[in-house]
Amino acid sequence: MNMSLTIALLGILDLTPMTGYDLKKSIAASVSHFWSADQSQIYRTLAVLVADGLAEVEVIPQEGRPDRHEHHITPAGRRALDEWLRSPLQPEKPHDAFLMRLFFVGTLGVPATRAVLRARRSQATVMLAGLQSVVEQEQARREPDDRSPDDLGRRLRHATLRNGILHAQAELAWLTETKEALE
Amino acid sequence: MNMSLTIALLGILDLTPMTGYDLKKSIAASVSHFWSADQSQIYRTLAVLVADGLAEVEVIPQEGRPDRHEHHITPAGRRALDEWLRSPLQPEKPHDAFLMRLFFVGTLGVPATRAVLRARRSQATVMLAGLQSVVEQEQARREPDDRSPDDLGRRLRHATLRNGILHAQAELAWLTETKEALE
DNA sequence: ATCCCGTATAGGTGTGATCCTATATGAACA
DNA sequence: TGTTCATATAGGATCACACCTATACGGGAT
Numbered sequence: 001m002n003m004s005l006t007i008a009l010l011g012i013l014d015l016t017p018m019t020g021y022d023l024k025k026s027i028a029a030s031v032s033h034f035w036s037a038d039q040s041q042i043y044r045t046l047a048v049l050v051a052d053g054l055a056e057v058e059v060i061p062q063e064g065r066p067d068r069h070e071h072h073i074t075p076a077g078r079r080a081l082d083e084w085l086r087s088p089l090q091p092e093k094p095h096d097a098f099l100m101r102l103f104f105v106g107t108l109g110v111p112a113t114r115a116v117l118r119a120r121r122s123q124a125t126v127m128l129a130g131l132q133s134v135v136e137q138e139q140a141r142r143e144p145d146d147r148s149p150d151d152l153g154r155r156l157r158h159a160t161l162r163n164g165i166l167h168a169q170a171e172l173a174w175l176t177e178t179k180e181a182l183e
Numbered sequence: 184m185n186m187s188l189t190i191a192l193l194g195i196l197d198l199t200p201m202t203g204y205d206l207k208k209s210i211a212a213s214v215s216h217f218w219s220a221d222q223s224q225i226y227r228t229l230a231v232l233v234a235d236g237l238a239e240v241e242v243i244p245q246e247g248r249p250d251r252h253e254h255h256i257t258p259a260g261r262r263a264l265d266e267w268l269r270s271p272l273q274p275e276k277p278h279d280a281f282l283m284r285l286f287f288v289g290t291l292g293v294p295a296t297r298a299v300l301r302a303r304r305s306q307a308t309v310m311l312a313g314l315q316s317v318v319e320q321e322q323a324r325r326e327p328d329d330r331s332p333d334d335l336g337r338r339l340r341h342a343t344l345r346n347g348i349l350h351a352q353a354e355l356a357w358l359t360e361t362k363e364a365l366e
Numbered sequence: 367a368t369c370c371c372g373t374a375t376a377g378g379t380g381t382g383a384t385c386c387t388a389t390a391t392g393a394a395c396a
Numbered sequence: 397t398g399t400t401c402a403t404a405t406a407g408g409a410t411c412a413c414a415c416c417t418a419t420a421c422g423g424g425a426t
Binding site: 014019081085101156173177181 | 274279334349352356
């Protein structure tokens, strides 16, 4: 069984039942910093979930636009999600195109190498700013009425953002170190 | 055109002509910290390189074992490599199964969450130790006779290892921070 | 005597993912 | 009046990759 999009969809449907279209937006809004998904792939995977009995469709007729196919997680789906969450996670094989580029760019000389590093710095800077602004928005959204409990889910969602921030900062620190090593 | 294994193979063949078998070993030995490749995929990609005129095969007969199909990069291959090295590198879409797991594991409670973080810590620790030992081996191999110039290629290969080390350290720091945030 | 390892090549099959495209309609915009 | 946007679903083609298997033979270990 698929260990990736399947799980992302089950995890989101476990929070709120929704349509493929909603899932696309939800992924873009809340997990885009560590996952992405193509729309057609979402629909295909959703069909597999239903075929496997991990989700059920509730068709909600609408006027003027296509019916909503609202997907709900089933008990079997919830079990499959739990099982995956508790299963060992084998470390993924890295595929980092940037490091590959850096590894081979030496033959083009120092100026080309510096250009590669500069491009990386600007990307990492944009990435960091993006993550920080998401964190700030979350905090701002929370301050007006801090009645809601600071529950585990909230903290973990925040932790995934912090992960991205620390890695972006590590990347910037590494870029500084590497730039100095080239002088 | 393929922006990944193709380039890895061209990059390595540009350093030294070799066979598919050698490439598999070379990748495992020198770029495994940021790239991995399946043997059959290497042979397939190699065939594409030859079909596209980016590499040429020199057959070297051997006794008792299959002939060596030694692949050499062609001028067109060198140009394709240069072009890729200078082309803009669009940021890759992240697919981080661990962060997805953390994002959804909250529904299983705090103990299950701690277990996920502990597993991550041990993986990151192993990863860090592995990278550091590679760096130490490189330095040890160098000390006996430090006649060889500390050229750009060497420094960049070292930089790719440093990148992995800084990210592994960032991951460990993040794990500590996250563990504290759960208390 | 047997089995596995190293050398060397390569096909079969399935999966996950991306890019592009098609369909349908109301509402807002220019 | 025409275009684009938002809603909503979904197929086609292609790609990159992983996992498994097959072939061939010499050498060393059990």
